[in-house]
Amino acid sequence: MEFKEAKNKFVQTWGALGSQWGINKTMAQIHALLMVSNEPVSMEDIMEELQISRGNASMNLRALMDWGIVYKEYKAGERREFFTAEKDLDELAVKIARERSKREIKPALKILKEVSSIEAKESSEEEKHFVDQTSKLYDFVLKADNMLDKMTEFNENWLGRLVLKIMK
Amino acid sequence: MEFKEAKNKFVQTWGALGSQWGINKTMAQIHALLMVSNEPVSMEDIMEELQISRGNASMNLRALMDWGIVYKEYKAGERREFFTAEKDLDELAVKIARERSKREIKPALKILKEVSSIEAKESSEEEKHFVDQTSKLYDFVLKADNMLDKMTEFNENWLGRLVLKIMK
């Protein structure tokens, strides 16, 4: 396998993986492309390499920057904007975890709290079970979310350190 | 908020959360419904509650069973089949982690290994960076995947125990 083929395979794979985890394919592909580029890439080049439209490139780059995992760069004497990806994997994982927590887990927790707090006085077995189960779910998700927070506080190389701890 | 409303809200929320993580909405909704039901539910009832077709119900129940998080049950003297969800949350998380690892992470690792192993002899800076970055990614994903494995070996209440370890 030669370089170009390998690069393409990587970009496609990362894109597919993204889809399966609820991140749109192009967004994941752009990220993949930037991750393996040793220098900043222009929007033009991204469009060219991925065969996508200007609008698509623009919107997904914006989304990646909102996630905090892609940065805009300016080159001296160049009018165009260039883009780079966060390349430190620990940092990348932390940022993704933070964003998903903020956007998805936190709102879900709020709902779980609400629904698990219904007045369970006129309680059939059915209602009791509902309150019990959603409360447990709330506790579980909260615990998992807090764990993520803790991990992100670990800073440098938290994954390696965590593995050590677990292996103990 | 009364029971019926809370239940509906929970099912909707779980469904939306599923979508965001690459699990189809109905599949997540059926799972939610079964999670909070204190007794086995027939396909008929699932169709009724979620307002979905027989085919849809059948296929998503099958998928949930393939994931190992929903079980078929038979009631004495009843011709129909009934369904229940795995209700132990530790067990649920372990099963979901195992399946996603098997279906998505493992194949991705295989590709990462391939593309990071290209002959980097005629190596431009560009190629060197590609090999370096994909190798790091391989190591990272492998480590994370192994950690999941370890966690699932913890068995009972692994999340709680893990939190303790991390807090240390």
Next chain:
DNA sequence: ATAAAGTTTCATTTATTTTTGAAAGTTTAA
């Protein structure tokens, strides 16, 4: 064996998500 009760499958339809492309908006240099 057969028919009733129930389940699964899958080609087609429907809904959702993503992408395009052209117009509007910005920025910069002269």
Next chain:
DNA sequence: TTAAACTTTCAAAAATAAATGAAACTTTAT
């Protein structure tokens, strides 16, 4: 200030994913 170079926005189109429903299939009781 203007016009060239570049970016963003968003309504409409295209692509993708999910749902329907009717026919085929299975199981069970008689």
